[in-house]
Amino acid sequence: MCTHIMGIAETYSRGRSVVAERPLTLLVAVVCVLLAVDLVSKLLGGSLSVLSLAVFLKDGLILGLVIGLAGVGLSMTYSILGFPNFAHGDYISSGAFAGWATTYVIAGFGTVSVGDLLLLGVSGDASAGSVGVSVVSTPLAVVAGLVMAVVFTIALTLLIDRLVYKPMRDQEGISLLIASVGVALALRYLIAFVFGTSRPGITGGSIPGIAVPGVGIRINAHEATLAICAIGLLVGVHVVLQYTKLGTAMRAMADNRDLARVTGIPTERVVRATWVIGGGLTGAAGYLITLETGTIAFDFGWVLLLLIFAAVILGGIGSVYGAMFGGLLIGLASTVSLVWIPSDFTTVAAFLVMIFMLLVKPSGLFGGVTTA
Amino acid sequence: MSDEHAITDDTETGESDATTDGLLSITDLDAGYGDLQILSALDLAVGSGEYVSIVGPNGAGKSTVMKAIFGLATHMDGSIAFDDEGIGGLAPEEVIRRGVSYVPQNENVFAGLSVRENLEMGAYILDSVPEERLADVFERFPILEERQSQRAGTLSGGQRQMLAMGRALMLDPDLLLLDEPSAGLAPDLVDEMFDRIDAINDAGTAVLMVEQNAIEALSRCDRGYVLVQGQNRFTDSGAALLDNDEVRREFLGG
Numbered sequence: 001m002c003t004h005i006m007g008i009a010e011t012y013s014r015g016r017s018v019v020a021e022r023p024l025t026l027l028v029a030v031v032c033v034l035l036a037v038d039l040v041s042k043l044l045g046g047s048l049s050v051l052s053l054a055v056f057l058k059d060g061l062i063l064g065l066v067i068g069l070a071g072v073g074l075s076m077t078y079s080i081l082g083f084p085n086f087a088h089g090d091y092i093s094s095g096a097f098a099g100w101a102t103t104y105v106i107a108g109f110g111t112v113s114v115g116d117l118l119l120l121g122v123s124g125d126a127s128a129g130s131v132g133v134s135v136v137s138t139p140l141a142v143v144a145g146l147v148m149a150v151v152f153t154i155a156l157t158l159l160i161d162r163l164v165y166k167p168m169r170d171q172e173g174i175s176l177l178i179a180s181v182g183v184a185l186a187l188r189y190l191i192a193f194v195f196g197t198s199r200p201g202i203t204g205g206s207i208p209g210i211a212v213p214g215v216g217i218r219i220n221a222h223e224a225t226l227a228i229c230a231i232g233l234l235v236g237v238h239v240v241l242q243y244t245k246l247g248t249a250m251r252a253m254a255d256n257r258d259l260a261r262v263t264g265i266p267t268e269r270v271v272r273a274t275w276v277i278g279g280g281l282t283g284a285a286g287y288l289i290t291l292e293t294g295t296i297a298f299d300f301g302w303v304l305l306l307l308i309f310a311a312v313i314l315g316g317i318g319s320v321y322g323a324m325f326g327g328l329l330i331g332l333a334s335t336v337s338l339v340w341i342p343s344d345f346t347t348v349a350a351f352l353v354m355i356f357m358l359l360v361k362p363s364g365l366f367g368g369v370t371t372a
Numbered sequence: 373m374s375d376e377h378a379i380t381d382d383t384e385t386g387e388s389d390a391t392t393d394g395l396l397s398i399t400d401l402d403a404g405y406g407d408l409q410i411l412s413a414l415d416l417a418v419g420s421g422e423y424v425s426i427v428g429p430n431g432a433g434k435s436t437v438m439k440a441i442f443g444l445a446t447h448m449d450g451s452i453a454f455d456d457e458g459i460g461g462l463a464p465e466e467v468i469r470r471g472v473s474y475v476p477q478n479e480n481v482f483a484g485l486s487v488r489e490n491l492e493m494g495a496y497i498l499d500s501v502p503e504e505r506l507a508d509v510f511e512r513f514p515i516l517e518e519r520q521s522q523r524a525g526t527l528s529g530g531q532r533q534m535l536a537m538g539r540a541l542m543l544d545p546d547l548l549l550l551d552e553p554s555a556g557l558a559p560d561l562v563d564e565m566f567d568r569i570d571a572i573n574d575a576g577t578a579v580l581m582v583e584q585n586a587i588e589a590l591s592r593c594d595r596g597y598v599l600v601q602g603q604n605r606f607t608d609s610g611a612a613l614l615d616n617d618e619v620r621r622e623f624l625g626g
Binding site: 262 | 442444464481485497
């Protein structure tokens with residue numbers, strides 16, 4: 001009896017100390033519950049249809065996969081090289097432009113002049129309509145473009161590493177960060193110089209899709225392509241990290257770079273492999289985003305980088321799995337928030353989710369779990 | 373140009389005189405970090421299968437000796453030869469390839485990797501994991517086999533030290549460098565750790581050990597060095613150093 005009462009008293013005081021020490025955790029929990037209740041009542045009351053919620057979820061998952069795919073590269077290079085690469089967004093754009101120029105040349109060869117095709121319709125006759133690129137009408141050109149985006153971005157990251165980051169390898173993270181901002185600006189305006197600053201449409205023609213039975217949403221061929229490629233690549237990263245010697249060495253190096261050196265791991269080779277994998281994923285992400293949205297612009301990678309950073313920080317910067325998971329969460333937050341707020345503010349919602357998560361778990365969801 | 377050659381030749385002759393059958397021979401070494409010089413004119417040798425301890429006060433440069441051998445400190449002057457081949461300034465992976473392994477003092481396991489993955493990383497320079505070496509390490513440290521799929525970060529201090537040594541033994545080195553192997557261990561584990569080092573040495577691996585616990589280190593080793601301010605103050609057999617009044621008074625607390 002006596003111990004029972006003491007047990008209750010103990011539980012009560014422990015509960016009180018949680019409330020006192022972590023009021024923010026409690027606040028976040030309350031907000032989550034309120035939102036969930038409101039969502040259900042909106043669904044039951046009919047002010048929100050199941051269909052539109054399903055569309056939000058689908059869009060959120062698609063966006064989340066893209067952010068995750070692009071975020072993995074950023075998180076990987078952060079964990080192994082020790083700095084956040086601000087040029088990452090512009091690697092995304094570079095890969096997309098290189099890939100799509102290739103796709104246009106192949107798809108439109110013979111009908112439009114090669115020079116116009118290379119410039120992706122910024123000037124001349126190569127417009128989205130006249131070239132008519134889609135996964136269905138020009139599959140070969142799309143595959144070739146995707147491969148080119150990957151290869152080009154890998155080459156670009158290795159070149160920039162050789163010219164800029166390698167000579168600074170032993171410097172502090174902050175110096176490398178500032179250097180990466182310089183790289184970002186240089187790349188972005190080089191793209192603007194060649195392709196201009198307009199936002200041309202890229203894909204053309206009708207894109208078939210399939211209806212998901214039951215909820216009535218439609219998934220088109222480009223969304224499906226993106227989802228399949230992104231999931232495939234993310235699984236591939238997981239397999240490399242967990243089951244190969246290189247992946248183990250990457251995790252070892254992320255864990256403790258000095259120890260990796262004295263263990264005999266050739267750290268420069270691992271760094272190079274990291275850029276290759278990270279760069280390849282980034283190029284693929286850039287190409288696939290453009291395929292799905294159907295437009296391209298010189299600064300779209302930079303704009304996306306904000307969301308990518310949100311996802312990577314949310315997941316715990318340096319954790320590859322955190323980047324994947326954070327990407328999905330940020331993607332879903334920025335679309336499902338449409339239930340409550342107008343579309344102009346969805347990015348705000350994504351960042352609010354990030355901020356609240358960090359208040360609850362300051363090192364990020366996967367923070368402290370080093371996984372490269 | 374020809375003058376320079378003459379000078380180099382002279383030094384090399386001098387070296388080989390001093391290091392007849394040494395496995396590791398350090399001659400007249402100046403080393404440090406950047407512009408800061410820590411070691412000056414240091415001579416040190418380890419023979420095949422020998423057990424050598426380096427003791428001395430804090431800041432004497434004991435760990436710097438190990439870092440210099442492993443290419444982690446700035447090599448300023450003098451020479452480091454292993455198997456009669458200069459290794460001063462080589463990258464760590466090249467030093468390892470020649471038969472030297474190193475167990476640093478702190479954070480000497482990959483906390484996020486499993487025990488087995490830690491050991492596999494010890495054999496990174498080989499094309500495949502040498503199964504017989506792995507079996508050998510597991511036989512030496514059975515606890516590591518039991519916990520091979522556990523994350524190294526969850527091991528106790530003593531187990532981590534065993535894992536770090538096991539990883540260094542994966543390539544069956546001729547010389548094992550141990551930096552403060554007893555640091556941070558509970559007192560009852562210290563003796564066990566030194567016994568394990570004895571066993572490694574008995575199996576034929578030469579050991580060069582830096583230790584804070586000077587009495588234990590000197591009573592276990594074949595030969596000892598007392599390092600003070602980056603210089604060699606005393607060199608003798610471990611027992612003789614323990615008997616030396618000056619060494620006892622100044623460095624062993626009585």
